[in-house]
Amino acid sequence: MKKMDNTTRYERLRERYMNGDLDRRSFLGLIGAAGLAYGVQTPFAKYAHAAVEQVRFDGWGGVVSEAFREHAFDPYTKATGINVVDGTFGGGDEYLSRVKASQEGEYNIAHLSGVFDYARYHNLGLSSTLNEDNIPNLQYVIPKLVDVFRKVTDGKLSCVPYDYGTTGLAYNRKHISDEEMKEKGAKILIDEKLKGKIGGWGDWRTRIWFGSLQTDQDPNGATDMEAVWDAIRKHRDLSLKYWSSGAELMSLLAEEEIYVTEGWSGRIYALQEQGHDIGYMDPPNGYGWQECLFVIKGSPMEACEELLNFMLEPATSIAVAEGQNYPPALDPTKVELGDKIPTLPAFDPTGTLDGLTFADPEYWNGHEQEWSKQFGRVQKGY
Amino acid sequence: MSVEAREARQPWILLSPALGAVTLLLFVPLAFILVYSFWLRTATGADQVGFYLENWREALSDAFYRDILINTLKIAAITTIVCALMGYPAAYFIARSKGNKAILLLLLMLPFWISYIIRTMSWINILGVSGAFNSALMTLGVISEPIQMLYNETTVILGLVHFLLPFMVLNVFVSLEGIDTNLEDAANSLGATKWQSFLQVTLPLSLPGLAAGGLLCFVLGAGTYITPIVLGGPTDAMFANLVFEAIITQLNWPLGSALSLMLLAVLGTLVLIYNRYLGMAQLMKGLG
Missing domain, CATH: 3.40.190.10 (Periplasmic binding protein-like II)
Known part of the structure; x- marks a missing residue:
């Protein structure tokens, strides 16, 4: 059955009134009731629908x-x-x-x-x-x-x-061999030989994770945090730049501003797809x-x-x-x-x-307040 | 109501939309920031409402914040001096040029049509290892290996100068435009050389414009945080970066509020000193 719209409803009502099938009082009463129903229902219906619009x-x-x-x-x-x-x-x-x-x-x-x-x-x-x-x-x-x-x-x-995905080690194969990467693992990021050609994500969790790996500690339970901060300081002093986005990471590697950094697996794959000779390695206990x-x-x-x-x-x-x-x-x-x-x-x-x-x-959220603040200072030379 | 009373009310009626906007968009948010600065951040990142002085105590007594603030003011001061040295001759040239002034001013305004971030990032393509400058030097045989020029304090200052130079030029230009050139002619007719008439007539009269440009460059430079992120090295941070980190990375809105008010107080004091001795009229002319 076809659904009747309000205009048709009103026209039929008016026709009945004009034909004398409906007295004036009933006609006006029905019109008033319709108006009231519309007035009451519409604003609330609007809110009800808005929730799922x-x-x-x-x-x-x-x-x-x-x-x-x-x-x-x-x-x-x-x-x-x-x-x-x-x-x-x-x-x-x-x-x-x-x-x-x-x-x-x-x-x-x-x-x-x-x-x-x-x-x-x-x-x-x-x-x-x-x-x-x-x-x-x-x-x-x-x-x-x-x-x-x-x-x-x-x-x-x-x-x-x-x-x-993983945050592993990305390196330029023109300057660093696969063998050297396997040998040095995360410690390649604090290799003085590469001073000025190292990069890193300016994210406190990532820095502490790799600092833990560089000091041979469990990234989910480091016991010597001073050693971790020292590793982070060393990495900072050897780094050209802390990158802050995937696009910046790709640009730094592709333009050969840096030769090695940790990187997001998907972004490094994208660089490889573009033809750049960039290697990728997840060190033991790499960041998943x-x-x-x-x-x-x-x-x-x-x-x-x-x-x-x-x-x-x-x-x-x-x-x-x-x-x-x-x-x-x-x-x-x-x-x-x-x-x-x-x-x-x-x-x-x-x-x-x-x-x-x-x-x-x-582990990480328990130290978030302290470590995020401390990293902010270490990052700026403290 | 008397005519005098109506006339006295008229400026306030005309000003009310602007005053309303300033109140709602500046003073009310500032009041919120002030209130926030007395709250505390809990371990979960939620805010603890109350009246605590810890954030202020930390912001005012910790050498870390003081050192970064001093470094920020140093970078802003160097940027302002470089802008003044580069901007004055350019403004003088535009003010004294005949016929092509409009084109020169249009060229000066052109960079404003491009996003500040894009303009800052363009230096990566110019000074990068495989950028235009290194490529040109290597093609010419001047160097055999690319020079590392990016990601240090110098490139941060370079980026700031690039951003702020038009503000300096415009302010000095407005000031020079207001100087009657007959004064220079009079000095010359009295035996002064061109250089003497510039030093003793034009330069002193244009100082208010130079000061207004300097103030704008300094305040805008000291408040920036994008340039050190894009062009700075690992340790190149300015005070606004600390505010960003406190609020965004550490979710510590109360401390971030205290730090932002601290920066505002320092820069606000400079503006007040400027206003006390030179007035804001010149600054308004330059901005207009």
Whole structure:
């Protein structure tokens, strides 16, 4: 049956009144009631609909955003009528400041890096609880990646794992051989022979992780922090520059401003794809990390869960992974990942990720306040 | 209401939109920052509301902040001097040129059409190991290996000069434009050489413009944080970088607020001193 619109309804009512089938009092009463119903219902309906009219996603931009837009956001909007507003950020710290300054519900889903960020958001009261039944594609995700998040939020999830990678050693093969890298490992970053040709990420966690490796300590449990700070100072004095973005890392290596630095596996793979003779090596206890899609407290949960399910769809995950050169969180024993992904650095065909060392969120977040401040001083020559 | 009372109210009515905007967009946020500076950051990153003096005590007594502040003022001062030395001749040339003044001023304004970050990053392509300068020197056979020129304090100053030079030129230009050229002619007719008439007539009369340009260059230079990030080495940081790190990296908004107010107080004092002795009128002319 065809649905009657309000105009037709009014015209029929008026016709009945004009034909004498309806007295004047009833006609005006019905018109008044209709007006009242519209007046009362419309403003509230507007608010009810507004909650699910759009979902905001914030990520790292570039090829990843393009892949999300094509493979997840547009199909999601087509299927649900809910728009995805796509924002970007330069880093997790900057984004957290924005979320902290926002109203609840303003930001919804974020492509966060590291379990420690997940724990940080949770500790600040920004986590939500996902209804996993609404995300059937979660079954394809590597269980180990899911479990680490569950530990932080008492068995529940506020995110779904999305991809993983490593921060390893990147070096210019014209100047440093594979053999030398194997021999020196992380200590190549404090090799005086390379003074002025060394780089490093100006991120306190990464600096302390590699400082721990350079002093033969467990990166998730260093006992001699003075030795670590000394290693960081030595690295600082030998470095040309601390880089602050993936684009800067690639530029410094490609332009041969630096010969060696630690680097993100996907970015180094991209350099190799461009034809640069840059080697990549994960030293023993190299820095493994995973990224997740985190739903922030106050978000429209069902709409977000449905979007996460779209984003975890194997075709979408694979397309994004191929774009950003980081393996997806999908379990290779359950999902066929195509030709390119098995060639990416850090990819684990077994799906166990036993070869990667991840940051222990308790250890790192427990020292965050002290170490981030101390690194700020060491970085500036203190 | 009497005519006098109405006339007395009129300027305030006309000023009210601007005063409202300044109050809402400057004084209210500043008040928030001031309040924040007395809060504390907890271990989780959340803020502890209250009245604590720890941030101020740390900002004012820690040698680390003092040293970076002094270094920032040093870099801003060097930048201002370089801008003055480079900007004055350029402004003089534009002010005394005949016919093509508009084109020269347009050329001066051209860099403002390009993002400051892009302009700063352009130096990487000019001074980098495989940049234009090294390539030219190697092609000419002057050097056999590229020279490492980037990522030090000199390149930070270079980037700041690139950014701030137009402000200096414009201020000096406005000042020179206001000088009656007959005064120079009169000095010459009384036996002064061109150089003497410049030193004893033109330069003293243009000093307010030079001072206004200097103040702008100094204040803007001391408050920058992008240039050291893009063109500086590992230890090249300015005070604004500390504010950025406290607020963004350490999520310590209370300490960041105290540090930003500290920088504001130092630069605000300079502006007040300038206003006390030279007045703001010249600065407004230059900005206009």
